[in-house]
Amino acid sequence: MAYLEIKNLHARTGDIKILKGVNLEINKGEVHALMGPNGSGKSTLSSVIMGHPDYEVTEGDILLNGESILEMDPDERALAGLFLCFQYPVAIPGVSISNFMKKAVDARHPEGKAPAGPFLKEMRENMDYLDMDKAFANRGLNEGFSGGEKKRMEILQMMMFKPSIAIMDETDSGLDIDALQVVAKGVNKMRGPELGLLVITHYERILTYIAPQFLHILMEGKVVMSGGPELVKKLEENGYDWVRDQLAATV
Amino acid sequence: MPDFETDSNLVQEYKYGFFTDIETDTIPKGLNEEVIAIISAKKNEPVWMLEWRLKAFRRWQKMKNPDWAFLDMPEIDFQDIHYYSAPKEPVDMKEMDPELLKTFERLGIPMGERDALSGVAMDVVFDSVSVGTTHKELLEEQGIIFCSISEAIQKHPDLVKQYLGTVVPPGDNFYAALNSAVFTDGSFCYIPKGVTCPVELSTYFRINAADTGQFERTLIVCDDNATCSYLEGCTAPARDTNQLHAAVVEIVALENADVKYSTVQNWYAGDEEGKGGIYNFVTKRGHCRGRKSKISWTQVEVGAAITWKYPSCVLEGDGSVGEFYSVAFTNNHMQADTGTKMIHVGKNTSSTIISKGISAGYSSNNYRGLVKVVEGASNARNHSICDSLLIGRDCSANTFPYIESEDDSAHLAHEATTSTISEDQLFYLKSRGLSEEDAASMVVKGFCKDVFKKLPLEFSVEAIKLLEIKLEGSIG
Incomplete structure (x- = not known):
């Protein structure tokens, strides 16, 4: 049993279904990256994990250390060891x-x-x-705050709160290379057996600074492909169309 | 004895809602010239004071209760109020009625000289009388007079005569006239030339007896090059009938004098349905009479069923400065209509207004202010910021800024915002492990910060705590 288990998660906001059966498992000590095209549901996933009131879970479950957190308020989730690095603090x-x-x-x-x-x-x-x-x-x-200051502030909080699972929601977006390096430095300091990390990103760039062990690709509200570091490279070379082709081929 | 029934729930919610059962000397309800004569006699006042009162009373009888603020309240029966109530035992600091002493302990007021190091000299007004002033000797050494107004009328009649009613004339408005006729006690401060008052001067007002009005009168005079900081606090028992508090505060700042006046107003505000509570109708005005003088008002208004007051500054001295910093919190069915008037008369005068209104529940919270620059008041400057924060959907906030400028050289700037505590702010703070209430309280305190930082340090801590208590249960 993984420390964070996301099982067949369906979520919507208003009438719009965004997550359509996400499965993901993250253990302490692991670094996972989640990539996907615009509108695939990446940020929604992070908001739902943290318990944002705008989203309703319609099916599936999220377990932290074996216990469902769906009924917990965001503050209870935070105290249970979850942390979200906001894209827009x-x-x-x-x-x-x-x-x-x-x-x-x-x-x-x-x-x-x-x-x-x-x-x-x-x-x-x-x-x-x-x-x-x-x-x-x-x-x-x-x-x-400037964009870079805001993101440093998020990392500072992560360092102070010492979560067991941290989700970084497009922390790299809008950062120049210097700020990105500082952010990565903080994250890498936190890496270790006590922290499970989910890095949500649009660009491979951050992954050269924070090397993930696993990569998952989210499309249309589902994790459609998972793999190791080699997948990062493949994606970088071939883009999401390649993923779509692969999927079409398997169907 | 006044009959006494307090709802235990009320007391729980309002920490100061208890009633002290002591024997009182209370005159019958009603208002006429005879009652005024009795009050004056009880205070051993000289004839000129009685005449002053009677003149004000005759004025008041011709005046009408103003209705321009559109406050929602029943008509007040001025004949159904006790105009004087005092603890029966003569009050001596050293032999204070143990019940009274207990009261002050519960209110957290240091009444003994042993608290001399606390850095605050305290005058306490209990219903209609001042029951004691601390730190008298320390102040006397510097020539500072800090005593009840009743005592000042007897011991310093010339000073009182010279200044009383010169900032707020008896006929100024309906409640100022009423106060001038029936005022019972309050504080008097005089800071002589060149003296910086070494401690905070403070008056604590407590309404105890039922169906009693409290009409305090405070007069502060800061002579040339003198400085003082004055604090005022207020509480009252929780009762299901409304009680009237109609005070007048006058401040005179002479040349280069600097007066800072801070209020934490926590009168009983009524229950959740809006039953009971204090009507807080107060006239506060400062007169910057001398060159380069400065008067600064800071108020934290968290109590009273209805608050209706506009601490103001008349900036007559050239280069004088007026400031108004206000936090007004309303909840349940409370109503607040508060703000300030800055009247620029001298040359090169400046004023600053920062008002933060927070409304919750079904309350209404209005800022009403006037910035006036008279002809010839060249280079007047004003900067006003009026922000409102709404908690929930059933409350309201309004801003009525009036600007009248008769001089083209004036620089006047006004900013106003109305906001709600956003879902995003709450979610962000909750995702950091703060409870919904802590998160909301943090947003509100941040919103008020510019005002809180103007309060004397100890007071600021108290005010923040008080606001936290008031916010509990008003969120969600």
């Missing part, structure tokens, strides 16, 4: 990063309150690692 004006981080870290602490000293030290170290200026901690959360 929203701004919360007036709420400082340090204040927000402390609240979120407190929520994960067994006594409900993390000691301030070690918390600040860890945050400072992580910010350093991600080339973030100290003064950054006093800024409003995502308020007036």
